């Protein structure tokens with residue numbers, strides 16, 4: 001099963017949203033929009049186990065990550081994700097989720113209660129190697145994404161949850177749980193739900 005996991009191909013010279021699987025290569029053509037009407041601020045929050053660590057352990061190119069989200073999934077739906085703050089949170093329990101099998105969502109909710117900001121989307125990053133089965137978790141305005149899954153459909157999937165979306169079983173839809181390597185788009189209802197949620201977040205409900 002492991003070898004069926006999607007592999008991201010990032011070309012050396014050009015940015016690309018290629019997601020490839022052994023049997024079903026999927027290419028998402030990036031589409032960028034200059035001034036999308038629904039703008040969502042996002043904080044990227046690196047979870048570290050102690051004060052001896054910092055965000056450099058993740059080596060995430062934040063600009064490239066936002067480009068991936070906007071170009072492959074959100075700009076085409078008139079949604080723009082904009083960088084807020086890049087932060088570090090020291091939390092060994094969240095960092096090491098493998099001690100909480102089956103309880104990950106509850107731990108995530110509890111452990112981020114004080115660090116997430118309500119006027120934006122909050123993306124928490126933890127190492128994939130510290131989890132057993134979790135690629136990501138999405139809760140109200142909060143997404144947890146394990147580092148190996150940042151540049152995959154896990155990111156828009158969890159952001160979808162954080163903006164009010166539930167699972168569906170339509171192949172190719174971002175919110176399905178089957179064949180994640182084929183996930184590539186949201187449907188009209190999902191886009192409306194996310195846009196309404198963004199307006200609500202921005203109006204500081």
Ligand SMILES: [Zn+2]
Pocket residue numbers: 157161167
């Ligand atoms: Zn899900």
